[in-house]
Amino acid sequence: MSPSGWTGHERPESEAVLNTRVHPFPACPFSGEPPPLPEGPVFRARLPRGDLVWVVTGYEEVRAALNHPLLGRHVTTDDPHMGAEASMAGVLRDRTLLLDGPAHTQLRRLAAKPLAAGRVAGLLPRIRQLADRLLDGIEETGPPADLVARLAFPLPLGVLCDLLGVPARDGPAFRQWADRMTTIEAATEEETLAALHTMFTYLTGHLEGKRTRPGEDLLSAWLAAQEADDTLSDAEIIQLAFSVLFAGYESTAAAIGACIYGLLRHPEQLDILRASPGLLPNAVRALMRSQLATPYYRVLLARTDFRLGGVTVERGDGVMPLTWAAQRDPGRFPDRGSLDIRHGGEGAPDFVFGYGPHACLGAALATAMVEIALGTLIGRLPGLRPAVPPQTLAWHTDRFPGGGLRRLPVCW
Numbered sequence: 001m002s003p004s005g006w007t008g009h010e011r012p013e014s015e016a017v018l019n020t021r022v023h024p025f026p027a028c029p030f031s032g033e034p035p036p037l038p039e040g041p042v043f044r045a046r047l048p049r050g051d052l053v054w055v056v057t058g059y060e061e062v063r064a065a066l067n068h069p070l071l072g073r074h075v076t077t078d079d080p081h082m083g084a085e086a087s088m089a090g091v092l093r094d095r096t097l098l099l100d101g102p103a104h105t106q107l108r109r110l111a112a113k114p115l116a117a118g119r120v121a122g123l124l125p126r127i128r129q130l131a132d133r134l135l136d137g138i139e140e141t142g143p144p145a146d147l148v149a150r151l152a153f154p155l156p157l158g159v160l161c162d163l164l165g166v167p168a169r170d171g172p173a174f175r176q177w178a179d180r181m182t183t184i185e186a187a188t189e190e191e192t193l194a195a196l197h198t199m200f201t202y203l204t205g206h207l208e209g210k211r212t213r214p215g216e217d218l219l220s221a222w223l224a225a226q227e228a229d230d231t232l233s234d235a236e237i238i239q240l241a242f243s244v245l246f247a248g249y250e251s252t253a254a255a256i257g258a259c260i261y262g263l264l265r266h267p268e269q270l271d272i273l274r275a276s277p278g279l280l281p282n283a284v285r286a287l288m289r290s291q292l293a294t295p296y297y298r299v300l301l302a303r304t305d306f307r308l309g310g311v312t313v314e315r316g317d318g319v320m321p322l323t324w325a326a327q328r329d330p331g332r333f334p335d336r337g338s339l340d341i342r343h344g345g346e347g348a349p350d351f352v353f354g355y356g357p358h359a360c361l362g363a364a365l366a367t368a369m370v371e372i373a374l375g376t377l378i379g380r381l382p383g384l385r386p387a388v389p390p391q392t393l394a395w396h397t398d399r400f401p402g403g404g405l406r407r408l409p410v411c412w
Contacts, residue, residue, distance in 0.1 A: 294403025
């Protein structure tokens with residue numbers, strides 16, 4: 001029996017049982033592997049901070065939830081939230097990507113303009129330059145090297161500092177703020193709010209400089225963004241910059257570490273990639289689908305009663321669609337336990353970068369960073385191998401949206 005008491009074979013006797021039985025979530029300490037889940041596409045669970053939510057695991061149910069007109073994100077309320085969202089509840093009042101409806105749609109259109117594919121393509125040489133510089137340092141100091149500290153975190157942090165036009169010397173401060181804002185249990189609400197306030201104050205001061213001396217960065221582009229008579233307010237730009245740093249940096253760092261970990265755990269796949277570097281895009285897609293970096297997802301709020309996966313979700317209930325569980329639904333993916341980098345998981349939409357109205361605006365940039373990190377690493381260190389047994393590595397158990405490995409020592 002699992003540590004939580006779940007056997008993985010529980011069958012709810014009725015909807016009444018489904019509506020009253022509450023499970024802890026996650027059921028056991030996170031180890032980079034899928035935690036055991038009760039059977040059925042929807043179940044009731046209690047999150048680490050005590051909130052009750054419906055956890056959705058079935059592929060069709062998750063897809064429906066992510067695009068459901070009766071489910072939304074309401075960060076300005078006191079409803080269930082994860083990580084920094086719990087501390088931001090009731091604080092934000094402007095248009096924000098953490099809300100729904102027409103205001104979100106308008107903001108998303110304006111925010112997406114500077115993140116078009118052409119801009120991402122223009123960033124690729126700089127991303128490669130940063131990755132090469134990091135590998136120079138790794139090779140210079142020699143093995144063993146912790147790829148979490150030396151590659152997974154500094155690469156996206158450097159890219160996002162460039163993207164926002166903020167000095168690279170301020171990167172360590174951003175990481176410290178992000179650490180406070182992504183933890184679920186370790187930091188107090190006062191510590192999280194203090195980090196949030198400090199980052200907002202910093203970005204506000206930096207925005208003033210961009211107003212008088214615009215550059216080729218996101219802050220400058222957002223200041224100039226306009227659609228008809230609609231422009232972005234300073235507060236909205238600051239919140240967008242916060243979202244880029246908060247979500248893009250942490251999630252991408254976790255994804256880089258998790259993808260490297262996945263290859264090290266499957267050395268036969270690493271050999272295939274070494275022999276056929278052109279498989280890199282397929283490999284990254286397959287790894288991001290199969291290698292779990294965090295057991296959580298964002299909580300959505302029910303606007304009214306509706307049915308989902310055989311249960312009645314009531315108005316005001318929190319709903320957490322587990323994207324990673326949906327991509328392991330045995331009814332949709334019978335080979336869910338295997339990894340084959342020769343196939344990127346074609347045939348069904350995946351949820352690596354969300355789905356529906358809140359699909360990640362930075363998906364192309366994040367994918368580019370992961371691909372360049374893995375490609376540079378494998379090309380520069382052909383003898384790459386784990387310095388310790390991969391199954392002994394520790395994972396962050398209380399971070400959202402990042403998660404990921406605490407360290408990843410390797411030799412070559």
